[in-house]
Amino acid sequence: MADIKLAYGTDTNTAITLAGLAHGAARESRYILNSVDLFADAQLSLVLALSNNSIGLDKSIYVYFYAGTAGNYTIPATGTDAALTFVTGSNNLYGPAVISVETCSITLKQTFPSVAAFFGGVLPKEWGFVVYNMCSCAIASGGHSYRGTYFTAA
Numbered sequence: 801m802a803d804i805k806l807a808y809g810t811d812t813n814t815a816i817t818l819a820g821l822a823h824g825a826a827r828e829s830r831y832i833l834n835s836v837d838l839f840a841d842a843q844l845s846l847v848l849a850l851s852n853n854s855i856g857l858d859k860s861i862y863v864y865f866y867a868g869t870a871g872n873y874t875i876p877a878t879g880t881d882a883a884l885t886f887v888t889g890s891n892n893l894y895g896p897a898v899i900s901v902e903t904c905s906i907t908l909k910q911t912f913p914s915v916a917a918f919f920g921g922v923l924p925k926e927w928g929f930v931v932y933n934m935c936s937c938a939i940a941s942g943g944h945s946y947r948g949t950y951f952t953a954a
Contacts, residue, residue: 802953809839809948815881818848818931818942826886826932828866831879832946835925839948841916842923845909846931847943852905855936859901861908862932864893865915867924877928884930893930894918904937915946 816829832842848861866877873879875892895918899910916923933939 804951805954807950807952809837809950811845811945811947813945814928816929816931816942816944817881818939818944821931821933821939821942823933823936823938826884826930828877828880828882828884828930829928829944830881831868831873831926831928833926834923834948837948837950839923839950841914841949842927842946843911843913843949844915844929844946845911845944846899848899848908848910848931848939849941850901850904850906850908850935850937851940853937855901855904858934858936860934861899861901861939862896862934863899863910863912864895864897864930864932865918865927866893866930867919867927869926873926873928877930879926879928886932896932901935901937904935 814829814832866874876887
């Protein structure tokens with residue numbers, strides 16, 4: 801009888817333009833299609849270089865997640881690499897995950913070990929993420945990747 805073990809896919813970048821994301825601004829990633837790989841879960845990694853500025857009161861960068869299919873995504877997401885405006889009373893995004901920021905002029909590295917956890921334990925067919933900057937420091941540059949996880953018989 802074979803053992804079932806957790807396996808990892810390769811790191812994959814997705815389209816999201818984080819360079820220049822100002823305080824109070826949000827940006828969504830292009831959707832990530834999971835209907836071919838059929839990953840059980842995914843790990844999301846972000847590397848955010850912050851500009852030199854005074855830290856604000858909130859001291860946080862928020863990461864939200866969205867899901868959907870064929871262009872019908874969680875409000876207010878559109879599934880494209882684009883600026884996103886939060887709609888008061890109609891924001892149905894999943895999350896947030898919070899990245900604490902204590903000072904500017906640093907590079908933050910954050911990995912979220914389970915994207916599926918934000919969706920009740922099931923990774924959707926199409927999903928994406930939103931970065932909402934509320935730390936008073938602009939994001940000078942940003943790196944991002946996800947790695948799918950799956951089960952294999954060994």
